């Protein structure tokens with residue numbers, strides 16, 4: 001079988017560099033293209049070589065038109081506005097799209113859903129296996145203990161992260177709120193300061209840490225009087241996200257139109 005030809009958009013970024021490595025190491029994938037921002041002074045350079053992976057003859061371009069015939073699936077870990085442009089391009093060009101970017105507005109999420117009616121899209125704020133198993137554990141814990149415990153979500157990331165709370169923390173909140181029949185928009189509390197009054201038992205609290213080189217850490221606490229459960233995931237390497245994204249791209253290459261997530265890729269919905 002021929003290999004799935006993957007384009008990495010944002011190839012010089014923290015994720016872009018490990019994504020190139022993960023594609024090169026995957027037996028069913030090949031690096032079809034590497035893309036950077038228009039006007040980048042890295043255009044024309046060998047993408048993998050710049051990422052410290054040796055020469056592979058895949059030269060950086062600054063637009064997807066230039067590589068349309070060399071790619072099957074796009075992997076995008078950039079910024080929301082960049083991803084939205086790539087979404088429109090993918091739709092017009094009939095290419096499949098894996099979205100790892102976080103920080104979308106509700107309107108942008110709606111546009112992604114709409115595009116998936118005519119394009120295959122896989123979107124997940126966290127592509128590690130561990131976080132997606134954790135989301136299943138949260139569903140179970142919320143159903144058993146959520147009604148009588150105080151629920152707090154904390155997350156920690158590196159100093160360069162630009163969105164907060166993380167996409168993963170928000171997904172954790174959504175899974176828990178859904179399991180409890182609550183609307184996250186109504187019950188989420190994003191940080192506390194001053195005279196806050198006592199805790200409202202229906203709320204789900206979020207706390208954010210930005211420091212140093214933390215790759216990504218997430219905890220959900222379900223606290224009662226006398227006991228509490230804390231479910232934690234710690235990523236210590238971006239390769240865990242990159243491997244998940246490449247696995248998703250290869251999986252998506254065989255799928256029809258629709259909006260999929262990591263639980264589809266990992267077969268967690270059948271559990």
Ligand SMILES: NC(=O)C1=CN([C@@H]2O[C@H](COP(=O)(O)OP(=O)(O)OC[C@H]3O[C@@H](n4cnc5c(N)ncnc54)[C@H](OP(=O)(O)O)[C@@H]3O)[C@@H](O)[C@H]2O)C=CC1
Pocket residue numbers: 009010011012013014015016035036037038040077078079082099100101102103124125126127128167241
């Ligand atoms: N789903 C998941 O599992 C994970 C998701 N993420 C998310 O991925 C995103 C990226 O994170 P990270 O890699 O740390 O960020 P970086 O800022 O390191 O990387 C983003 C890259 O995109 C490039 N870029 C900007 N504009 C364009 C454009 N128009 N075309 C092509 N490339 C462009 C940037 O270039 P320049 O520097 O010149 O602006 C940069 O190289 C974030 O939203 C983050 O939250 C991160 C890890 C895991």
Ligand SMILES: O=C(O)C1=N[C@H](C(=O)O)C[C@H](O)C1
Pocket residue numbers: 102125126157161162165166167168169215216217
């Ligand atoms: O920006 C990051 O680095 C990460 N972002 C994702 C998120 O917002 O949840 C996933 C991961 O934790 C790393």
